[in-house]
Amino acid sequence: MGNQVTTRWVYSFGDGKAEGRAEMKNLLGGKGANLAEMSNLGLPVPPGFTITTELCTYYYKNDKTYPSDLKAQVAEALATVERSIGAGFGDPENPLLVSVRSGARASMPGMMDTVLNLGLTDVTVLGLVKRSGDARFAYDSYRRFIQMYGNVVLGVEHHHFEDILENVKRDRNITLDTELVATDWQAVIEGYKKVVEHELGRPFPQDVHEQLWGAIGAVFGSWMNQRAITYRRLHEIPAEWGTAVNVQAMVFGNMGNDCATGVAFTRNPSTGENAFYGEYLVNAQGEDVVAGIRTPQHLTIAGKEANKSDLPSMEEVMPEVFHQLDAVRLKLEGHYRDMQDIEFTVQQNKLYMLQTRTGKRTAAAALKISVDLANEGVIDRAEAIKRIDPASLDQLLHPTLDPKADRTVISRGLPASPGAASGKLVFSADEAETQAQLGESVILCRIETSPEDIHGMHAARGILTTRGGMTSHAAVVARGMGRACVAGAGDLRVDYKAQTVTVRGVTIKAGDTVTIDGSTGEVMLGAVPTIQPELSGDFATLMGWADEIRRMKVRTNAETPLDARTARKFGAEGIGLSRTEHMFFDADRIVAVREMILAETEHGRRAALAKIAPMQRQDFVELFTIMKGLPVTIRLLDPPLHEFLPNSDEEMEEVAKGAGTDILKVRHRASQLHESNPMLGHRGCRLGISYPEIYEMQARSIFEAAAQVFKDSGETVIPEIMIPLISTKKEFDILKAVIDKVAAEVISSSGRKIEYLVGTMIELPRAALRAGDIAETAEFFSFGTNDLTQTTFGISRDDAGSFLPDYQRSGILEHDPFVTIDVEGVGELVKIAAERGRATRPDIKLGICGEHGGDPASVHFCETIGLDYVSCSPYRVPIARLAAAQAALSTERANRD
Ligand code: PEP
Ligand code: MG
Numbered sequence: 001m002g003n004q005v006t007t008r009w010v011y012s013f014g015d016g017k018a019e020g021r022a023e024m025k026n027l028l029g030g031k032g033a034n035l036a037e038m039s040n041l042g043l044p045v046p047p048g049f050t051i052t053t054e055l056c057t058y059y060y061k062n063d064k065t066y067p068s069d070l071k072a073q074v075a076e077a078l079a080t081v082e083r084s085i086g087a088g089f090g091d092p093e094n095p096l097l098v099s100v101r102s103g104a105r106a107s108m109p110g111m112m113d114t115v116l117n118l119g120l121t122d123v124t125v126l127g128l129v130k131r132s133g134d135a136r137f138a139y140d141s142y143r144r145f146i147q148m149y150g151n152v153v154l155g156v157e158h159h160h161f162e163d164i165l166e167n168v169k170r171d172r173n174i175t176l177d178t179e180l181v182a183t184d185w186q187a188v189i190e191g192y193k194k195v196v197e198h199e200l201g202r203p204f205p206q207d208v209h210e211q212l213w214g215a216i217g218a219v220f221g222s223w224m225n226q227r228a229i230t231y232r233r234l235h236e237i238p239a240e241w242g243t244a245v246n247v248q249a250m251v252f253g254n255m256g257n258d259c260a261t262g263v264a265f266t267r268n269p270s271t272g273e274n275a276f277y278g279e280y281l282v283n284a285q286g287e288d289v290v291a292g293i294r295t296p297q298h299l300t301i302a303g304k305e306a307n308k309s310d311l312p313s314m315e316e317v318m319p320e321v322f323h324q325l326d327a328v329r330l331k332l333e334g335h336y337r338d339m340q341d342i343e344f345t346v347q348q349n350k351l352y353m354l355q356t357r358t359g360k361r362t363a364a365a366a367l368k369i370s371v372d373l374a375n376e377g378v379i380d381r382a383e384a385i386k387r388i389d390p391a392s393l394d395q396l397l398h399p400t401l402d403p404k405a406d407r408t409v410i411s412r413g414l415p416a417s418p419g420a421a422s423g424k425l426v427f428s429a430d431e432a433e434t435q436a437q438l439g440e441s442v443i444l445c446r447i448e449t450s451p452e453d454i455h456g457m458h459a460a461r462g463i464l465t466t467r468g469g470m471t472s473h474a475a476v477v478a479r480g481m482g483r484a485c486v487a488g489a490g491d492l493r494v495d496y497k498a499q500t501v502t503v504r505g506v507t508i509k510a511g512d513t514v515t516i517d518g519s520t521g522e523v524m525l526g527a528v529p530t531i532q533p534e535l536s537g538d539f540a541t542l543m544g545w546a547d548e549i550r551r552m553k554v555r556t557n558a559e560t561p562l563d564a565r566t567a568r569k570f571g572a573e574g575i576g577l578s579r580t581e582h583m584f585f586d587a588d589r590i591v592a593v594r595e596m597i598l599a600e601t602e603h604g605r606r607a608a609l610a611k612i613a614p615m616q617r618q619d620f621v622e623l624f625t626i627m628k629g630l631p632v633t634i635r636l637l638d639p640p641l642h643e644f645l646p647n648s649d650e651e652m653e654e655v656a657k658g659a660g661t662d663i664l665k666v667r668h669r670a671s672q673l674h675e676s677n678p679m680l681g682h683r684g685c686r687l688g689i690s691y692p693e694i695y696e697m698q699a700r701s702i703f704e705a706a707a708q709v710f711k712d713s714g715e716t717v718i719p720e721i722m723i724p725l726i727s728t729k730k731e732f733d734i735l736k737a738v739i740d741k742v743a744a745e746v747i748s749s750s751g752r753k754i755e756y757l758v759g760t761m762i763e764l765p766r767a768a769l770r771a772g773d774i775a776e777t778a779e780f781f782s783f784g785t786n787d788l789t790q791t792t793f794g795i796s797r798d799d800a801g802s803f804l805p806d807y808q809r810s811g812i813l814e815h816d817p818f819v820t821i822d823v824e825g826v827g828e829l830v831k832i833a834a835e836r837g838r839a840t841r842p843d844i845k846l847g848i849c850g851e852h853g854g855d856p857a858s859v860h861f862c863e864t865i866g867l868d869y870v871s872c873s874p875y876r877v878p879i880a881r882l883a884a885a886q887a888a889l890s891t892e893r894a895n896r897d
Pocket of ligand 1: 788
């Protein structure tokens, strides 16, 4: 092939220097890059070398073979390690032992193979006996190696080795491994070697180079094992990345009582407190700390005392090494400018660093660490903002399950509305309300919910449905109310009649206690204890920084005073969507609303509307008052009709009585109004076209409320009236004329000028495409991406839960498009509408009020197309504020580059 340029496949590290750097993660993998970086920092890292991820790619592209120049590069790097340690690989007198570990670009814990103590043979083990002066240790190391290598590289199954160890222990009448002496381990070794020979038809390799190449091949091979492939698919790690292989001189934490091994975080990963936090074990190898065979001890005296442990801390047992480690901690944090997760070993009172990486942490810890680091001047505020995952703030806004508590999970649905809740199971909204009034905590379980259930959902601590997706009624309403909700737990069978729910042979009755976790979708038996969230000062501080940076405004979707107040508390800058149909379900008005819907004449409708009008006006007075002059967008009625129709005889009777007619007529009219496909039926502005008096009443209530609020408090409200489900300019114009006429009337009767805007939702593909002409008369657009997703994909938002998971599993869709906006399709329509709308009316106000307004990735998309605001449910407001700030930072950077 004549490739003259030799590729460098191998990078050495150790002795205070390295050929690699932290930035070379793609080539050296995370572990290798950080070992190099720590070496460059002068930290005590056992010397070694990294074989690059590019070699992994080569290996798979070339039929699992290596390039011809690899051998020489490995030999040279190995010689450097030998010189540094002062031992020889395979040297019978003074053997060098190495570890061989995988290390991909992204951490894949436990997915790939590792071999320790490599370089031991029947001959070199004698050298280790001599060098360590500890025969038991040397033979234990050799048997560990045969076991690990035999399994990982040679494929001999574990149980063979376990059987032999058990036999030796039985022969010696011993139960604990620690009681075995050197000669016992020698017997185990003989047994292990026989097993290998028997299983493979050849002896355990006694050539250390053969051992090394075997282990390297096994690590590269493990990149394609089933576990790793599955992990990559779940975490979206491309197979092309490959893994690196790290070969490193062994250091031993199990060579006596002046040895130890441990893991630590440079700050507390659960609280974020700036305190060294970790565990260690004297006379142990790394895996012993994680394996849980012995109880690890605390690093610091403070940690020991806080956890009421009797075991001595490292700070007491090995004060000198501890202080060295503490200095390393500060150096690493200062260098990486973030909390680190480290692994170390102490061999005969000498400290060695084996790993460092950015440590995982809780949401509360992430906030504290970011704010602290910014205040310490280690990072700037923009960096502090970028480091917080907006979605993780959910953990801080709702009660969460105590992570230490036991739980029996019986089912799993969609994590529809975060927070955890326990309570007695009830199967109807009325029962939920009754029980709640008696002081009970209840979980309302329904196959699916409808607006009639609102009062029960409000009364319940949590809502559980067996059907429906992330934008089903239950999910949207629960999020709005801040109730925990698990939606679409499809394996639960609800029997309303028997008042039971059944899953895999377990039957739960009404009145039994269950717990739901709306952050994970889990449904559990009994009451699992929760912990209350604390909105700490750091949270507010970081939000303040985010507000200084973001460009987009954040509004809320709210119609009840409670939601509106909650949203204000969380920093909402107005209401972006007030769904008036949700106001119509209160027990004291639903009958009049049904009368209105079922009325056969305009006269009948107007009679019913007259009953509703005063209540509707009061609704708006309250919202305007809470929002104190901030913009309030009110959407005119948009009900899928079926949600309003009476179902039971009792309900029909009530309506008949209210309207002064008989039940037969009501039943007949209800069946006339029945639709096959209500989501695409007589809803939204279509209702306004058929019965303009409904919108007339709503508009009048809005204007009168605005006039009254001004009269009462002097606050000027500029209502934004929004017409739903528009697909043509004509629809819009007809309904705008209705509103303008009412406005003129109220202005003349109140004698006060009222400013207002009339705009539309863009939630149908046709409206998006015709946005140019719609904007001639519409003064604002709000993207209703729930319906726009439904109608662009042609997927019913109420039924998606039953098959969308299959689409995600099959990789057809990366995300649930009802959660994260489908940028390529739905997003394209939003972009077109924004462009066409602006071309007609350059100052048109543009926002989004679908559920996507509270989803960080979708918020990011909104920033890229320059929307003026996002609107989301109250509990998502802080998430949207942070996401908007992050979006502003990255969009600004993208524009600069
Ligand atoms: C939407 O369709 O995105 C929207 C906000 O309206 P609704 O969810 O009430 O249909
Ligand atoms: Mg809609």
